[in-house]
Amino acid sequence: MKELKLLKGNEAIAEGAIRAGADAYFGYPITPQSEVMEYLMAERPEQRTGMIVLQAESEVAAINMLYGAAGTGKKALTSSSSPGISLMQEGLSYIAGAELPCLIVNVARGGPGLGTIQPSQADYFQATKGGGHGDYRLITIAPASVQEMFDFVALGFELAFKYRNPVMILSDGLIGQMMEKVELSEQKPRATEFDQSWATTGTPANREQNVITSLDLDAGQQEVHNKKLQAKYKKIVENEVRYEEFQTEDADYLFVAYGSSSRICQKAMELARNKGHKVGLLRLISLYPFPKDIVRELSFRVKSILCVEQSAGQMIEDVRLAAGCEIQIEHFGRMGGMIPIPEEVLEALEQKLIGE
Amino acid sequence: MDIKDIIKPENLVYKKTSLMQDKALSYCPGCGHGTAHRLLMEVIDELGIREDTIGVAPVGCSVLAYDFMDIDMQGAAHGRAPAVATGIKRCWEDKYVFTYQGDGDLAAIGTAETIHACNRGENITIIFINNGIYGMTGGQMAPTTLDGMRTSTSPYGRELGSMGHPIKMTELIAQLPGVHYVARHSVHTPRAVRRTKKAMFKAFEVQKERKGLSFIEIVSNCNSGWKMTPVKSNEWMEENMFLYFEPGDIKVDGKLVEKKKIK
Ligand SMILES: Cc1ncc(C[n+]2csc(CCOP(=O)(O)OP(=O)(O)O)c2C)c(N)n1
Ligand code: SF4
Ligand SMILES: [Mg+2]
Numbered sequence: 255m256k257e258l259k260l261l262k263g264n265e266a267i268a269e270g271a272i273r274a275g276a277d278a279y280f281g282y283p284i285t286p287q288s289e290v291m292e293y294l295m296a297e298r299p300e301q302r303t304g305m306i307v308l309q310a311e312s313e314v315a316a317i318n319m320l321y322g323a324a325g326t327g328k329k330a331l332t333s334s335s336s337p338g339i340s341l342m343q344e345g346l347s348y349i350a351g352a353e354l355p356c357l358i359v360n361v362a363r364g365g366p367g368l369g370t371i372q373p374s375q376a377d378y379f380q381a382t383k384g385g386g387h388g389d390y391r392l393i394t395i396a397p398a399s400v401q402e403m404f405d406f407v408a409l410g411f412e413l414a415f416k417y418r419n420p421v422m423i424l425s426d427g428l429i430g431q432m433m434e435k436v437e438l439s440e441q442k443p444r445a446t447e448f449d450q451s452w453a454t455t456g457t458p459a460n461r462e463q464n465v466i467t468s469l470d471l472d473a474g475q476q477e478v479h480n481k482k483l484q485a486k487y488k489k490i491v492e493n494e495v496r497y498e499e500f501q502t503e504d505a506d507y508l509f510v511a512y513g514s515s516s517r518i519c520q521k522a523m524e525l526a527r528n529k530g531h532k533v534g535l536l537r538l539i540s541l542y543p544f545p546k547d548i549v550r551e552l553s554f555r556v557k558s559i560l561c562v563e564q565s566a567g568q569m570i571e572d573v574r575l576a577a578g579c580e581i582q583i584e585h586f587g588r589m590g591g592m593i594p595i596p597e598e599v600l601e602a603l604e605q606k607l608i609g610e
Numbered sequence: 611m612d613i614k615d616i617i618k619p620e621n622l623v624y625k626k627t628s629l630m631q632d633k634a635l636s637y638c639p640g641c642g643h644g645t646a647h648r649l650l651m652e653v654i655d656e657l658g659i660r661e662d663t664i665g666v667a668p669v670g671c672s673v674l675a676y677d678f679m680d681i682d683m684q685g686a687a688h689g690r691a692p693a694v695a696t697g698i699k700r701c702w703e704d705k706y707v708f709t710y711q712g713d714g715d716l717a718a719i720g721t722a723e724t725i726h727a728c729n730r731g732e733n734i735t736i737i738f739i740n741n742g743i744y745g746m747t748g749g750q751m752a753p754t755t756l757d758g759m760r761t762s763t764s765p766y767g768r769e770l771g772s773m774g775h776p777i778k779m780t781e782l783i784a785q786l787p788g789v790h791y792v793a794r795h796s797v798h799t800p801r802a803v804r805r806t807k808k809a810m811f812k813a814f815e816v817q818k819e820r821k822g823l824s825f826i827e828i829v830s831n832c833n834s835g836w837k838m839t840p841v842k843s844n845e846w847m848e849e850n851m852f853l854y855f856e857p858g859d860i861k862v863d864g865k866l867v868e869k870k871k872i873k
Contacts, residue, residue, distance in 0.1 A: 278701055306700050310693070311726035318690035318723070322697025325684045326664070330697070348687050454682040454698070456662040456705055465676045467667075467685035 257438040263403040263429040264289035266436050267333060267359055270407030272299045275442040276357075277328035279307045280319040282338060285371040286427035287361035290333040303444060313338040317345030317358075324354035325466040327453025329411050329446060333359035335427070336377050337368060339385075346420060347386030351468025353483075355414035355448075357407065358392070359423045361430035364591035372591025373427035375513060378568035381424045382542040389480055391487050392422040393494060394541040396512040400434035408442065415448035417490055424541060426564065428514040428593060496539035497548055501527070505534030507607050508552055510573050511562040512538040515587075515594070519562050522599035529600075531608060541569070546576040553577035558607045562599055563587045582607065627655045631680045636671075640840025642830030643671055645797040646739055646806070647678050650710070653810040654681065663706040664698050666691040668720075670712035671745040671832075689720025692727035695734045706817055708735040713754040714744045717779040721753075724783065731788025731822040735813040738780065738825065741832035742851060749835035753777045756850055761835070776854060780827040784861040790822035792861035796829045798844040802857075821864070829855045 261269060268290045271279060279299075281291045291309060299305035310316035316332045323330035334342065339360045349356060360381065364374035381394045393413050397406045403425060410421040457463045470476040500520060502508065507526075509519040516537035526533040536552060538545055549572075553559065558581060561570040567585035574583050586602035588594045604610040615621070629651035635644045654663050660681055667675040669688035676683035686694040691709035699707040716724050716738050727734070743761055744750040750763040754776050758767040768776075784792040791813060795806040806828060813824035829851050831843040838846060859867045 278697070280697065308696070308700055311722055314690070315693040315696075315723055315726065318687065318693035319697035319700070321686070321690075322666070322684060322694035322699075323701045324697075325694070326698055326701045328701045330701070344687055345690070352685075454664045454684055455702075456660065456664060457680070457682045458661045463676070463680050464682045465685070466683070467676065469673060469685055471674075 259436050259438055260433055261400055261404070261436045262289055262431060262433050263400045263425065264361060264431070265293045266400045266403035267407060267423070268293035268297070269438065270404040271331055272297060272303055272305060273439055273441050274408040274411050275303065275329060275444040276305050276331055276411070277444055278305065278323045278330040280310050280316040280323070280330070280332050281334065282310050282313045282316050284335045284338045286363055286373070286430050287333050287335045287359070289430070290359065303441065305444070313341040314345065317342035317349070320356050321345055321349050321352070321354060324349065324356035325352070325454050327450035327455070329444065331357035331359065331407070333361065335361050335363045336365050336374070339377065339380070343386035346392065347388050347390060348468050349420045350390035350392065351388060352466050353418040354420065354466065355418050357410040357414055357421050357423065360425065362424065362426040364589065370591035371427065373514060373564060373593060374589070374591055375426055375515060375563050376565040376568065376589065377424065378541065378563070378565060381422050382544070382572070390483060391490070391542050392420050393417065393490060394422045394424050395496065395539060396424045396541055397429060398513050398516050398537065400429065400432065401436050403429060404436050404438070408439070411446070413494060415446050417486055419486065419490070424513065426514050491543040494540055495543050495545045495547070497545040498537040498539060499548070500535040500537065502534035502536065502552060504532055505555070506532040506557045507534070507603060508556040508559045509533060509535045509562055509599070510538065510549065510559055510569070511535065512541060512569065515562045515564055518594055518596055518599060521596035522603070525596055525600045526603055531603065533603065538569070544572045544576065549573055549576035550578040553579055553581050556581070558582035558584070560603055560607055561585050562594065564593065565589060627652045629655045629660060629680050631678055633677060635678060636674055638834045640831070640833045640843065641671070642741070642797050642828065643739060645803065646737065646828050646830065647675065649797065649803065649807045649810060650708070650737060651679055653807060653814060657811070657814055659706050659814070662704070663708070664702070666695045666698070666707070666709040668709065668711040668715040669746075670715050672710055672712065672739065673746065675710055689715050689718070690723055691715065692720065692723040692732070692734070692736065696727055696730070696732050699732055699734050703733070706735070706814060708737060710737045711739065712745065713738070713740045713742065713752045717753040717777050724779065728783040728789050728823050728825065729786045733817055733820050733822060735817055735824045736826070738827040739830050740827050740855060741830045741835070742776070743832045743835040745832045745835050749832070754855070756854055778855070780825065780860060783825060784866060788822050789825060789861060790864045791816045791824040793859045794827040794829060794855060794857050796847070796857060798831065798847065827855070829857065
């Protein structure tokens with residue numbers, strides 16, 4: 255029997271974490287994602303699965319608690335929203351450097367600064383280009399539904415442990431706050447099947463000490479480590495690209511979008527097709543690795559591309575880099591927490607691409 | 611007596627703990643960090659808890675503590691060791707977890723993490739090496755730098771009016787109910803070494819009994835940063851640091867120790 259539940263996106267993250275067999279959650283309240291910790295605290299996961307939940311004194315503390323927990327080989331996560339994710343960048347850089355598997359959820363809101371508590375996609379650069387200092391990448395996946403908020407927690411842990419790399423779920427206040435029906439999966443065990451011989455557990459007599467660190471004072475050694483990281487990222491790029499195509503087969507025009515914008519584009523595409531415009535949608539799921547090849551392939555097939563983002567245009571830079579030809583690529587977006595409606599997207603399509 | 615007789619096991623009076631690695635320490639000759647490392651490893655060795663202990667190294671001169679301590683360790687970002695230790699301990703409440711931090715790490719950039727780990731009563735041990743200076747970065751003013759003390763960023767001496775007062779972090783955190791045991795010692799004389807080691811045993815005992823946080827400040831020298839010979843630095847420490855950072859027990863069994871009134 256299917257287990258169905260009506261959940262908010264943020265609650266789906268929390269329930270998804272419990273059912274994915276997470277060992278620990280550390281967080282600090284911030285709108286629009288506070289329901290993650292509220293739901294967890296109310297659910298008593300320490301009784302359901304033994305998972306621990308701790309309210310930290312700041313996002314700085316939360317990300318470093320995550321570092322400690324992940325360094326013991328446990329499945330741990332944190333969640334926050336844009337200003338809090340900014341505070342976590344130091345810790346994220348250390349986590350990436352030390353190659354710790356863990357999950358970070360950003361239910362993004364408008365910025366810069368304290369900005370607004372309304373949804374935004376303006377953290378794309380921060381999430382996909384490293385965010386903190388040094389050469390590193392987070393595997394970044396973008397859910398577009400409450401179901402995916404739930405499912406991507408388990409997916410995120412799997413990718414994190416497979417590559418010993420932090421994974422970010424880049425969502426926004428729209429998906430975090432909206433309610434949809436979710437099909438819940440079965441409870442997974444808290445243990446992972448992945449190799450954990452590197453974790454700090456206390457040193458038994460039969461192995462050498464394990465050390466979790468991102469430090470190498472020797473430049474040559476540090477470069478060796480950098481090369482190892484880059485080789486890992488190359489593997490991720492080769493194996494973990496994820497996207498969805500909607501009606502691209504006959505498309506003259508293409509929307510490229512991710513997360514909540516891709517949902518809006520689906521509706522706009524319907525409106526456009528009703529008017530006779532052959533529009534398709536490329537919905538990106540993995541933002542890092544960026545689905546380069548499909549963008550390139552489609553750029554040869556369509557007349558022009560409209561990138562729809564709730565930002566001044568960030569993803570569009572990667573689309574332009576990936577497109578293989580001198581095709582017209584335009585941006586449409588709202589900022590500051592304003593959510594575009596499908597009619598606006600249709601209008602942008604008609605004005606910018608079709609020329610009506 | 612020939613050398614073979616001297617090194618017979620029954621003549622053994624002192625042995626390097628196997629938990630210190632066979633590497634030359636990166637500390638300046640005469641620095642207290644090395645002694646503090648050794649004591650900590652001796653205590654873990656003598657308690658037989660290596661298999662159940664995870665240490666957290668700071669950023670400071672002891673950033674490479676895990677190169678010398680032969681146990682599982684995690685290197686934290688500057689000041690974040692108590693948060694990292696919290697994450698470890700919450701996942702493994704049956705293991706022993708300690709942090710080893712300098713004064714810049716613990717009492718400046720990591721103040722929030724320190725206070726809140728203490729306030730939650732995390733069942734961990736914090737070893738706090740207070741040398742009144744930023745040793746690693748070349749001798750800048752620390753939050754614990756004494757009034758009038760010269761450092762590279764207070765070249766005319768710390769001026770309290772504009773630079774603030776040396777912070778007594780240990781007395782501050784002793785006020786918090788989550789903190790069970792607090793003591794301040796040093797490692798510059800055999801007697802001080804014995805006291806510090808005893809305090810470390812006690813700290814791990816507190817952790818074993820899950821009574822809350824245990825915190826040991828070790829007032830230490832930074833002969834390089836203070837620009838003194840090792841011997842002179844230890845004298846200066848006794849004459850100046852001890853007046854402000856007074857050695858002794860501060861909180862025992864969850865109760866603040868009453869200072870004897872000097873009449
Ligand atoms: C975020 C950050 N800021 C600054 C530094 C530079 N830094 C490294 S060690 C240190 C001070 C360490 O002093 P202390 O904690 O007293 O340790 P000591 O070297 O004296 O033992 C500073 C400021 C850093 N590594 N990271
Ligand atoms: S700089 Fe100071 S604290 Fe650092 S090793 Fe040298 S004497 Fe010790
Ligand atoms: Mg210092």
